[in-house]
Amino acid sequence: MSYLIKEKISGWGGYPTEIVNINYPNNIQEIINEIKKGNTIARGNGRAYGDSAQNKDKTINMKNFNKILSFDKNSGILEVEAGVILEDIINTFLPKGWFPYVTPGSKFVTVGGLICADVHGKNHHKEGSFRNYVEWIDIINAHGDILRCSRKENEELFEWTIGGMGLTGIIIRAAIKLRSIETSWIKEKTYIANNLDEILDIFEKTKSSTYSVAWLNANKRKNNKYQSLIMTGEHALINELDHSKRLNPLKLIKRKGIKIPFYFPNWFLNILLVRIFNLIYYFLNKNSRKEKLKYWNNYFYPLDNILEWNKIYGKKGFVQYQCVIPLQKSKIGLEEILDEIQKSKADSYLTTLKRFGKQDGNFSFPMEGYTIAFDFPTNKKVFDLLDKLDKITLKFGGRFYLAKDARMKKNTFKDSDERIKNFIEFRNKNNSFNKFKSSQSLRLEL
């Protein structure tokens, strides 16, 4: 039996927090029964920043669906239940020489969440988004039927589900393809750029690297320019390791993250963390461009070492903002966005920039161009700023990442993407409009 209980939940940003009815089903029949009873949304590990994985009437938490089903070491195809956490996949398969093809900046996400947000990694420019590595999905639709969908069967449902933010049904199982790797190390190279031109230039010049990402100092420096570190990466091969690492090339160190025991007071970040970038920047300046080996966990998931780091932002939480600007307009678009932030004097503590490759799929976020993401502590001023950033993004033909959104206005959203009406049409056709709703989909009328 599974009950409905009341819980106060939010996305990773801690805003908005809502009291919802939540249900923890233990088997598939229980999910089907819940879907038949009324409207709902699936929740993975709640790592989307905003309100996409919460529904006040009923949120279905998938945490009990966390089993690995099978793995074929010839094809690298892994079958799992949808609530499996990426960390478990890595801990199990990295020592055997496998790694996810696409990973977000946190390993505490579920496969269901990876599919529904159609997550992108640092390799989108080269290897695309998570969708490319999804073989099939088993999903429960609005009628309570379990459908296997893939590129060969129920293709339409497959396409809309990937990137569909849980609004097409509840995924219970999926098969994904893993990448074969020789070592658990990444060869990282760091470049320093002193202004936006240089940043984009380095990205274009390093386009053949598998991974690349930039950290940006969103505060203009003395010379009135935006400085940045661009880090590229490749999976290291065995013969690229030194002798001692070669003894155990697929080493797995399981480390417990440090827990943040309480919410930090709101002033904390202002005083401390803003300085970090400059510090790192200073040290790197001294020995840049040298290639070094980084352990996979530190390379892909630097923030995961501090569990619940979102508490650093204090009780009010923070909002993430991520948009993409099409390639031709990227430079002026980004410049205008950054200048607007400068003008508002808001602090973004973590600003990252990535190069996207070609657009793919019916409703996925990426389009060819540059995507930029900011973290802002929540306050009234910030919401005004974000409205302005929305306008700039729209002006340059960009769009917004729903997995990060907590506050966008519905008209902004509607203007950002002409594919929305097709999605709504599909939802109507499948009866999923009345069955699968999140606070986000209600807010955006999606």
Next chain:
Amino acid sequence: MKRKSILIVGSLSDIAKSVANKFAEHNYDLLLTARNLENLKLQANDLKSKYNVNVDYYKLDILNIDDHQKLISNLSVIPDIVLCAVGFMGDQKDSENKQISRSEVIRTNFEGPVHLMSEFANLFEKRESGTIIGISSVAGIRGKKSNYIYGSAKSGLTTFLSGLRNRLYEKNVNVITVLPGTVYTKMTLNLKLPKLISSYPDKIAQDIFNGVKSEKNVVYTLAIWKYIMKIINLIPESIFKKTNL
């Protein structure tokens, strides 16, 4: 060297799931039993792919006492350790009013586990080795109106385990009584637990594992519950009866 093995009875309990992971992580072969065969199969499969250990599984409803012998004869190996996590809190009002509900609580927490663990006690006694772990509860230490049917069944279990420990001491068989405080699991999903002194299944599993390693007799988990219960025990009955704990 032969690998060590643990039989986990009620392996789909949230606490037992963590226990299974913990022992597999330390290279124990696993034998699992639960009522729901489908979920049990998934669990076994998952553990097998995550840890390179043998995992066998058997369907068992602990209330079907006749099945206990059958289970034992079907086991691929007589394990080094047996842990029983089976338990059922029930609804206190139902336990007060309906004989059938009351009986289910008493039998699930006491009768079933006692019969099953007694069988293993006899085997281990003959073998002169082994560890028997029963998950009881701090609710069995002092009866209170909010859950005394459950509590008294656990009380019985605790007493059974302590007697068993006494009997098997000379036979090199260790009996561990696990006394969890409040734990966030599906059993307590609809209860409001005191945040500071409640814990998660992973912590309970770690404490149980450590208890096995250090051959503990009684494992309070969280450890602070030992002191909380000491204080609660100091309250005279004349006052205790007026409380709303």
